[in-house]
Amino acid sequence: MRQSILTKEEKAYIAGFLDGDGSIFAQLVRRHDYKFGFQIRVSVVFFQKKENIWFLNRLQKDLQAGTVRVRNDNMAELSIIGHKSVEAFIKEFYPYLQLKKPIARTVLAIIMESRKVGNDSDRFLEVCKLVDKTAQLTYSKKRTITSAIVQEYLKKHDSIIESL
Amino acid sequence: MRQSILTKEEKAYIAGFLDGDGSIFAQLVRRHDYKFGFQIRVSVVFFQKKENIWFLNRLQKDLQAGTVRVRNDNMAELSIIGHKSVEAFIKEFYPYLQLKKPIARTVLAIIMESRKVGNDSDRFLEVCKLVDKTAQLTYSKKRTITSAIVQEYLKKHDSIIESL
Numbered sequence: 001m002r003q004s005i006l007t008k009e010e011k012a013y014i015a016g017f018l019d020g021d022g023s024i025f026a027q028l029v030r031r032h033d034y035k036f037g038f039q040i041r042v043s044v045v046f047f048q049k050k051e052n053i054w055f056l057n058r059l060q061k062d063l064q065a066g067t068v069r070v071r072n073d074n075m076a077e078l079s080i081i082g083h084k085s086v087e088a089f090i091k092e093f094y095p096y097l098q099l100k101k102p103i104a105r106t107v108l109a110i111i112m113e114s115r116k117v118g119n120d121s122d123r124f125l126e127v128c129k130l131v132d133k134t135a136q137l138t139y140s141k142k143r144t145i146t147s148a149i150v151q152e153y154l155k156k157h158d159s160i161i162e163s164l
Numbered sequence: 165m166r167q168s169i170l171t172k173e174e175k176a177y178i179a180g181f182l183d184g185d186g187s188i189f190a191q192l193v194r195r196h197d198y199k200f201g202f203q204i205r206v207s208v209v210f211f212q213k214k215e216n217i218w219f220l221n222r223l224q225k226d227l228q229a230g231t232v233r234v235r236n237d238n239m240a241e242l243s244i245i246g247h248k249s250v251e252a253f254i255k256e257f258y259p260y261l262q263l264k265k266p267i268a269r270t271v272l273a274i275i276m277e278s279r280k281v282g283n284d285s286d287r288f289l290e291v292c293k294l295v296d297k298t299a300q301l302t303y304s305k306k307r308t309i310t311s312a313i314v315q316e317y318l319k320k321h322d323s324i325i326e327s328l
Contacts, residue, residue: 012173013180013260020184048263055263096177099212099219 006062006092014059015096022046024090024103025138026110026131028145036124037153038145040114040131042107044080044089052076065089083111103137106130121154170226170256178223179260186210188254188267189302190274190295192309200288201317202309204278204295206271208244208253216240229253247275267301270294285318 006014018024022045029039044066048056056068056078065088066080080089090104097104113127128147135143170178182188186209193203208230212220220232220242229252230244244253254268261268277291292311299307 008173009176009260012176013183013262016177016180016182017184018180019177020181020186022184052263096173098177099216 005064008096010062011093012096014062015093015098018044018046018093019097019099021048022100023138024086024100024107026107026134027143028128028131028147028150030145035119036121036150037157038128038150040110040127041081042083042086042111044086046078048076050074050076063089083114087111103134106134106137110134125151125154169228174226175257176260178226179257179262182208182210182257183261183263185212186264187302188250188264188271190271190298191307192292192295192311192314194309199283200285200314201321202292202314204274204291205245206247206250206275208250210242212240214238214240227253247278251275267298270298270301274298289315289318 024044026040026042029041030037031039046056046059050070053068053070053076056076060066060068060078063080065085066078068076068078070076080086086107090108094101094104094108110127110130113123113130117123117127125147128150132143132147135146188208190204190206193205194201195203210220210223214234217232217234217240220240224230224232224242227244229249230242232240232242234240244250250271254272258265258268258272274291274294277287277294281288281291289311292314296307296311299310
């Protein structure tokens, strides 16, 4: 993990910026090559209009994490994706967050619990239920893949998974 | 002016939050009872969904400034309006702002220049032109009252104003 080069004030600013306009979330993504058929993806995303992409590029350097891209709707975003990177980010910024403390806590729990899943599909399903919970915290309305979908998939494939 | 009770970290957080999702702006408002027919209104506004109104209420207490209200679209906002309050806010938070430094500088200039206007309608018009400039900085598209409107008004009314 990187050594933090940010001062407390810089961290507080970034936490405020994230609370204002950023997003911390977890989602289930269908992945045929994954053991349980789904990936638990965790992300921290900062948004800005394209004109201010310099700001996201600087933030990416400061954080030494994430990728900056311009989206089709002409917004720019810096996304930090992946369990290790998001864990490091949340651990560093949690003390400074105000509005997004609950979602940060839940996403961190998802990351921790994911590590203990091993080959246990019930345990995997429990983590998926935590992911469902984040949809409420982030007021997400367009979730298509929920733990119920995963459960149905696992019912069908459990015997195959167990034989692996 | 209030004595600041905020730590540097708290100020940095608030500046980050404002850079992320807040707004600093100046606008011309038609006011029949004003000397030049228009008010130069300056504002700092923080937004949040209604569920997080507690956060804006706390911010209002921390800043000892502004008013919290729920809008018709179910968003809540904390608005700090008025030359004195906005000047105090900008002076306190300017060092911590990153994205909104240019607009903060321009709005502060508007406040300073407004004080020197006296009975000079040309000078008033110069300040109105600065207000036009803020519309570019904030990507505002729905400005109906510009300095050109004020100029037209002043042309018609200058003789009346001078006789006051």
